[in-house]
Each structure stands twice: as C-alpha cells, then as structure tokens.
Amino acid sequence: MFSIDRKDFGPGFTFGVATAAYQIEGGQQDGRGPCIWDTFSATPGNVHNGDTGRDACNHYELWPQDLDLIRDGGFDGYRFSFAWPRLIPEGTGAINQAGIDFYDRLIDGMLQRGIKPYATLYHWDLPSPLQDKGGWMNRDIAGWFADYAALVAQKFGDRLEATATINEPWCVAFLSHFLGIHAPGYRDIRAAARAMHHVLFAHGTAIDALRANGAKNLGIVLNLEKSEAATDKPEDIAAMNMGDALFNRWYLDGVLKGQYPEEVVGWLGENLPRGYQNDMAVVSRPIDWLGINYYTRGLYKAGAPGGNPIEQVKGDLERTDIGWEIYPKGLSDLLVRVSNDYTKLPLYVTENGMAEVEGDDDPRRVKYYEDHLKAVLTARQQGADVRGYFAWSLLDNYEWAEGYNKRFGIVHVDYQTQQRTPKSSYRAFQGMLHNTR
Numbered sequence: 001m002f003s004i005d006r007k008d009f010g011p012g013f014t015f016g017v018a019t020a021a022y023q024i025e026g027g028q029q030d031g032r033g034p035c036i037w038d039t040f041s042a043t044p045g046n047v048h049n050g051d052t053g054r055d056a057c058n059h060y061e062l063w064p065q066d067l068d069l070i071r072d073g074g075f076d077g078y079r080f081s082f083a084w085p086r087l088i089p090e091g092t093g094a095i096n097q098a099g100i101d102f103y104d105r106l107i108d109g110m111l112q113r114g115i116k117p118y119a120t121l122y123h124w125d126l127p128s129p130l131q132d133k134g135g136w137m138n139r140d141i142a143g144w145f146a147d148y149a150a151l152v153a154q155k156f157g158d159r160l161e162a163t164a165t166i167n168e169p170w171c172v173a174f175l176s177h178f179l180g181i182h183a184p185g186y187r188d189i190r191a192a193a194r195a196m197h198h199v200l201f202a203h204g205t206a207i208d209a210l211r212a213n214g215a216k217n218l219g220i221v222l223n224l225e226k227s228e229a230a231t232d233k234p235e236d237i238a239a240m241n242m243g244d245a246l247f248n249r250w251y252l253d254g255v256l257k258g259q260y261p262e263e264v265v266g267w268l269g270e271n272l273p274r275g276y277q278n279d280m281a282v283v284s285r286p287i288d289w290l291g292i293n294y295y296t297r298g299l300y301k302a303g304a305p306g307g308n309p310i311e312q313v314k315g316d317l318e319r320t321d322i323g324w325e326i327y328p329k330g331l332s333d334l335l336v337r338v339s340n341d342y343t344k345l346p347l348y349v350t351e352n353g354m355a356e357v358e359g360d361d362d363p364r365r366v367k368y369y370e371d372h373l374k375a376v377l378t379a380r381q382q383g384a385d386v387r388g389y390f391a392w393s394l395l396d397n398y399e400w401a402e403g404y405n406k407r408f409g410i411v412h413v414d415y416q417t418q419q420r421t422p423k424s425s426y427r428a429f430q431g432m433l434h435n436t437r
Contacts (some may be wrong), residue, residue, distance in 0.1 A: 001431045002370045008377060014116070014388030015433055017070055017410070018351050020123035021168070022053045023397040025083060029059025031096040033089025035125040035401075036135070041221055051403025058418050059370030059397050060102065065420060067109050070394065071094035073426055074227030074433025077116040077161065079350060079390045080106070082125035085150055091127030092144050098297075100155055107159050116161035118350075120221065121149055121206060123167040124182070124400075131184055136172060136195035139273060142202040142282075153213035154313075163215055164291055164350070165206040167201040168223040169206035169251055181401055195270035197279070200254045204282035221291035221350045222251045225298040226330030230313050235302035239310040242267075243300040256342045258284035267309070289387070291350035293329045294372075305364040322355035322399075322406050328371040335379035335386055342430070347375060353392035355399070355406040363378060365410070365425040391429065395420070 006015070022037050041052040059066055070078050084091065086099035086141040110117045111435070122145070126135055128146060150163065166172065176182040178192035186192070203220050210218055227244035245261040253259050258280040265272065304309045317325040336345060354368045369391060380386050396409035404415055410426040413419070422430075 002366070002373070002428050003041075004370065004373055004377070004407070004432065005233040006432050009380075012387070014076045014348070016079055016116075016118060016388065016390040017073070017394040018079035019059070019082045019391040019393045019394050020120070020399065021083035021086070022056070022123065022125040023393075023399070024057040024059040024066075024395055025086075026053070026055040026058040028054055030060075030098040030102070031086075031089060032083065032099065033091070034094075034128040035083070035085045036128055036183040037125055037132050039128060040185055041403075043185075048135050048184060048403035048405045049399050051398065051405075053398045055415075056398045057413050057415075059395075062418060062420075063106050064109060065288070066394065067106075067113055068117065069420065069426075070110075070115055071113040073422075073430045074114070074412075075115065075429070077118050077388065077390065078110055078116040078394075079120065081125075082152060082165065083125050084122065084126040085125060087151060088148060089127065091130035092147060095151065103156060107156055111159060114384035115425075118158060118164075119152070119156070119160045120164045120167050121145075121152060122141075122165065122172075123196050124172065126183075135184060136177070136198050136202075137191050137221050139194075139198055139201070141198055145202040146205040146209040152215050153210045153215040157210070157213060157215035160215070160217075160299050161212060161290065162217040162219065164221045165203045165210075166199060167221045168238045168293060169196075169203070169220070170223055170247055172199045174246065189268065190271040193268040194267075196250060196271055197273055197276050197283075200251065200283045201276075201279045203255070204279075204285045208282070209286040217288050218332055219287045219289040219291055219345075220255060222248075222255070223291060223293040223295075223351075224252075224334050225294075225296060226246050226327060226333055227298045227300065228257070230299050232300040233302075236300065239300040239302045240298075242310050243298050243312070247298060248306050252338065252342055254280070254283050255287070256284065256290075264400040287345065289346045289348060290338065291348045292334065292338065292349035293392075294334060294349060295352065296355075297327045297330045297380065299325075312321040320354040321357055322402065324354070326354070326368060326371075328375040331375040332378040332382070333382040335365070339379075339384035344385060346385050348388040348390070349386065349392050351392040352389065353408050353410075358407055358423050360423045362423045363423050365423070366428045369425060369428065391425075
C-alpha cells in the first residue's frame with residue numbers, strides 16, 4: 001500500500017489511468033481501416049516475436065469490465081485514445097459508423113460510472129492510406145488531421161472532459177523517422193525533419209478545428225526526459241544540451257514559445273520544410289493545459305568523430321524490465337522547469353509507470369508509483385501547478401516494438417483467455433483512492 005494519502009494532493013486533483021487504442025482495442029473487424037502499426041508489425045524483424053495488435057486486450061468487446069475496473073479502483077479519469085482508422089478508415093472521406101457507435105458506447109459508459117473522459121486524438125495509429133501519401137512527411141497531413149479533429153469534436157466533444165491532439169510527438173517524429181524504431185520505421189534525417197515540424201503544425205491546425213467546433217479544455221501530451229551529462233566535461237555538457245534540445249525543447253519551445261531551438265535547426269539545416277517559420281503561429285496556438293509523460297532520464301556524452309554528435313550512455317540507477325532507469329527526482333525537476341521556464345498552464349502527468357516481470361504481486365511497481373507521486377507533491381510544493389496524474393497503464397497491453405513481451409499494467413491480462421486480474425499496484429491505488437472521491 002501507499003504511505004501517502006489522497007488528501008495530500010488537495011481538492012480537485014485528478015487521479016486516472018491511461019491506455020491507447022492500438023495497444024488494447026483489437027476489434028479490427030467492424031469497418032476499421034489498416035494503420036501503419038498493422039503493416040510495421042507484419043514486417044519481419046520490426047516487433048518482438050512478430051506480435052501485432054490484431055487482438056490486443058479485446059477492449060473493443062470487453063470495455064464494460066475495463067471501465068468497471070477503473071471505477072472500482074477509485075480513479076476519477078480515464079485517458080484513452082480514438083483510433084483514427086476506426087473512425088475514418090481511409091484517413092479522409094467516408095466515416096465508419098460502427099466506429100462512431102463504439103466510442104459513443106465507451107464515453108457514455110465512462111459517464112455512467114462517474115469517470116471523466118480524457119481523450120487523445122492521435123496515439124500513433126496513422127491510417128495506412130495516409131502513409132501511402134507520405135504521412136507525417138507530407139504537409140497536407142495538417143489538413144487531414146484538422147478534418148479528423150473536427151469530426152471528433154462534432155460527435156463527442158460535448159462529453160469529453162479534455163482533449164489532447166497528439167501523444168508524444170517526439171516518438172511520432174524522431175523515434176519513428178530518424179531512429180526507425182517505431183512505425184513507419186524510417187532512418188532518414190530529411191524524413192525526420194519534416195515529421196518533426198509537421199506533427200506540431202498539425203497539432204496547431206487541430207486546435208483550431210477543435211475550437212471552431214465547440215470543443216473545450218484542449219492540450220497536447222509531450223514525452224519529456226530529464227537530460228543530464230554523463231560527466232562534467234564541457235563536451236559532455238554540450239552533448240546534454242543537444243540531447244535536451246532534440247528530446248524536450250523542440251516540442252516545448254515550438255508549442256509554448258513559437259520557435260525551435262537554434263542548435264537543432266542548425267543540425268537539420270535544409271532538411272527542414274522550406275518556409276516552416278511561417279507556420280510557427282499555428283504551431284503555438286494557445287492551449288488550456290499541458291500533458292507530460294515521464295519515464296526516465298537521458299544521460300549524454302559527446303559522440304565519436306564522424307558519427308552522431310551525441311551519444312546516450314547507461315547510468316547506474318535501478319532499472320525497470322524494459323531497461324529504463326528509475327529516477328523520480330527527474331519528474332519533480334521537469335515539472336518545476338516547465339512551470340518556471342515555459343508556462344503557468346495547468347500541468348498533468350499524463351503517463352508514468354514501469355514495465356515489470358509478469359505477476360500479480362508487483363512490489364517494485366508499487367514503490368515506483370509511490371516515489372513518483374511523492375515527486376509530484378514535491379513539484380507542487382515548489383510552485384508547479386500540477387492538476388492530475390495518470391498511471392500507465394490500466395492493462396498489460398501491446399507494447400509497440402516490444403510486442404507483448406513487456407508488461408506495464410496495474411491489471412494483469414492473460415492474452416490467451418483475456419482474463420483480467422488486478423495486481424498489487426492496482427490495490428495500492430484503490431486503497432488510496434477508494435471512497436474518497
């Protein structure tokens with residue numbers, strides 16, 4: 001159990017759990033179109049064990065029991081994502097009514113259980129027909145995404161507590177177009193430069209479309225790391241600054257300041273879209289809140305001559321099952337930094353959690369959550385206006401390139417039977433939250 005109390009966070013603080021459509025829904029019949037993760041995972045060598053999200057956790061059919069788990073855990077909110085190809089199978093054009101009906105049932109089910117719906121428009125499942133047209137490398141995606149955002153606002157906006165445009169644009173752009181680890185799997189600096197800009201330009205056009213259609217309480221979710229230097233050598237400190245610019249400041253500066261960090265602009269050079277500067281007013285459209293996903297730190301040293309200018313190295317902290325260092329102080333530091341240097345907007349920790357070996361007893365995860373919740377309290381004491389915390393994840397699920405090999409859930413899922421079993425970490429939250437809503 002946790003040693004902290006819900007009352008420590010004061011009135012109005014939101015406790016929730018988070019998932020994403022492709023990782024849990026399954027249900028790929030019923031008119032849903034193909035997405036880039038369907039084809040990426042079907043390509044040998046891309047995903048552990050060749051796993052795909054075809055069935056995942058079958059949330060498409062089992063959503064009532066999943067919402068019951070959220071309610072019974074005492075959580076206030078559920079952060080979920082819409083599947084673009086379920087609503088608009090080709091990415092543009094004809095609407096899939098079965099998809100509309102599914103999210104109607106899901107959202108109404110939340111409201112009936114007293115759960116606040118926190119929606120994300122895009123959590124990485126780009127419709128394949130749009131990838132055929134260049135996907136995030138094509139400037140036209142800003143218009144495609146705006147049209148999709150307008151549909152969501154029209155159909156569901158009046159029932160949503162909050163809406164985020166895009167989840168983790170660093171992953172959408174850099175991880176997927178430069179490092180090639182996620183779909184669509186490019187390793188190309190020009191592809192990355194275009195995606196890095198277009199993903200934020202599309203965020204801005206979506207904000208405009210959502211507002212024009214009456215949606216309220218709008219934001220974006222950035223994944224941030226605590227960037228640190230491996231040593232106090234000047235060259236390693238410079239590497240840390242570049243790592244911070246690539247991972248954190250490109251997105252923070254773009255969205256909240258309407259500019260990109262000079263060192264990254266210089267590195268990308270002519271690979272950036274021509275005239276991108278003219279889009280920055282759209283990139284930095286006013287938002288109502290900022291979501292921060294936090295898992296670990298980045299430890300940097302200078303790269304070898306002739307290679308990448310920076311290199312990430314392994315630190316000596318305890319690690320999760322996926323190999324990420326456990327570093328709660330990094331969450332406090334980031335929340336305070338964003339509050340002091342960027343914005344006084346309400347902040348939400350929209351994802352935080354750890355992969356752990358299979359089992360219903362997960363004491364390391366209980367401690368992880370307790371330590372990170374304490375880090376949120378520390379940040380609040382230092383002036384950061386943190387309004388909520390969402391645990392990743394409600395369920396063990398499809399962990400992207402790791403397939404079903406890594407488990408982040410506070411509820412265990414037997415993928416053969418789809419049986420759900422709450423873990424100790426779920427019980428810890430339940431003990432803190434139950435009957436105190």
